[in-house]
Amino acid sequence: MKTKHKVIFGNCMSMEELPDNLCHLMVTSPPYFNAPFDYDGFFKTYETFLGVIEKFANETYRVLQDGRIAVVNIDDMLVNGTKYPIVADTFKIFQKAGFQYRDRIIWKKPDGYLRISKRSGVLLKNPYPMYFYPDNLLESIIIFQKGKFNYSSIPEKIRELSEIDKKEFQDNKWYMTLWEITNVLPGSPLEKNIAAFPDELPYRIIKLFSYMGEIVLDPFLGSGTTMKVARKLKRHSIGFEIIRDLEETIRKKAGFAGLENNTNEDIFEIHVRKSGKYRCIDTDLIEQKKKSYLNSNE
Numbered sequence: 001m002k003t004k005h006k007v008i009f010g011n012c013m014s015m016e017e018l019p020d021n022l023c024h025l026m027v028t029s030p031p032y033f034n035a036p037f038d039y040d041g042f043f044k045t046y047e048t049f050l051g052v053i054e055k056f057a058n059e060t061y062r063v064l065q066d067g068r069i070a071v072v073n074i075d076d077m078l079v080n081g082t083k084y085p086i087v088a089d090t091f092k093i094f095q096k097a098g099f100q101y102r103d104r105i106i107w108k109k110p111d112g113y114l115r116i117s118k119r120s121g122v123l124l125k126n127p128y129p130m131y132f133y134p135d136n137l138l139e140s141i142i143i144f145q146k147g148k149f150n151y152s153s154i155p156e157k158i159r160e161l162s163e164i165d166k167k168e169f170q171d172n173k174w175y176m177t178l179w180e181i182t183n184v185l186p187g188s189p190l191e192k193n194i195a196a197f198p199d200e201l202p203y204r205i206i207k208l209f210s211y212m213g214e215i216v217l218d219p220f221l222g223s224g225t226t227m228k229v230a231r232k233l234k235r236h237s238i239g240f241e242i243i244r245d246l247e248e249t250i251r252k253k254a255g256f257a258g259l260e261n262n263t264n265e266d267i268f269e270i271h272v273r274k275s276g277k278y279r280c281i282d283t284d285l286i287e288q289k290k291k292s293y294l295n296s297n298e
C-alpha cells in the first residue's frame, strides 16, 4: 500500500491547511516550557506556553474525526526553581476543548538514565529533613478521546490487516499503565538539539489507536519520529513543524532523503507557510531572538 506523508512548516496553533474531521489519530510531544523558541521568541511566561497548548488542543479537536484519539507526551517541569503542573493544566485544557480523558500511561526511562543529579544530590550534601528533591525518571502519556468510536465503521479487511500481535502486546507489557521504554540517547545524530521521543512510543500508540491506511497527525513533528513510524506501519501522516531548517532531518529520518526519494513508492510532500502570524521560522531567527531577549533582561 502506497502512503503519503506531508510536512507543513508552520505554527500548529493554526492547522488551517487541514479541513475539519480529517485525521484518525494525533500523537505528539509539545516543546518544553523552557524551550528557547516560541514563534515569537521565548515562552516569556507560563501563560504564553499554556496559550500554545490551548490553541493546539482546539485545532486538534477540530481536525480529528469523531471517536478518535489524541495522545500527548508531556510532563511537569522545573524551571528556575519553580515546578509547573503542566500535566494537570494540559488535562484541563484538553477537556475544555471537548475531549474526554481516556487514560494516562507513565513512561519510565531506564534507571541508569539518571545518576545522582544536582537535584537529588542536595540531600546527600544535607542529609536532613526538608532537603529532598527527587530526580525525575518519568514522563506522562495522556490519552484523550473525541466522543464515541464507531467500531462497525471499519471494513473487515482493514480490521484484519491492522490486527495487533497478541504476543508483542503481552511480552512487552503494553497492557499496563507503566511503559518501560529506553529514551533516545544523547548524541544521536538525527535528534541533535531536538527532544525526540523513541520510535517505540509512537509505534505502540499508532498500532493501538489507528488502522492501516489512516492518517496520523503530529503537530510538533521535530525530527519526524512519528512520520517514520507511521510510514513503517502503513499509515499516512501529516506533521507540523515551526523550524524550517528541520526538513533535511525529517527527510532522512522518514527515509525520503537522496536516492530513496526516487525509488520508493510512498509520497513525501512539503508545504511552507511563509507569511502571517503562524508562519515558520528558521534557527538564525531563534538565535537572534534569544540574544535580544537575554540582552533586554540584563
Ligand SMILES: C[S@@+](CC[C@H](N)C(=O)[O-])C[C@H]1O[C@@H](n2cnc3c(N)ncnc32)[C@H](O)[C@@H]1O
Pocket: 010, 011, 012, 013, 028, 029, 030, 031, 032, 037, 038, 039, 052, 194, 195, 196, 197, 198, 219, 220, 221, 222, 223, 224, 225, 226, 240, 241, 242, 243
Ligand atoms: C519536543 S519536540 C518534538 C520531538 C518529536 N516528537 C521527535 O521525536 O523528534 C517539539 C518540536 O515542536 C516544534 N515546535 C515548537 N513550537 C511549535 C509550534 N507552535 N508549531 C509547530 N511546531 C512547533 C519544535 O521546533 C520542536 O521541533
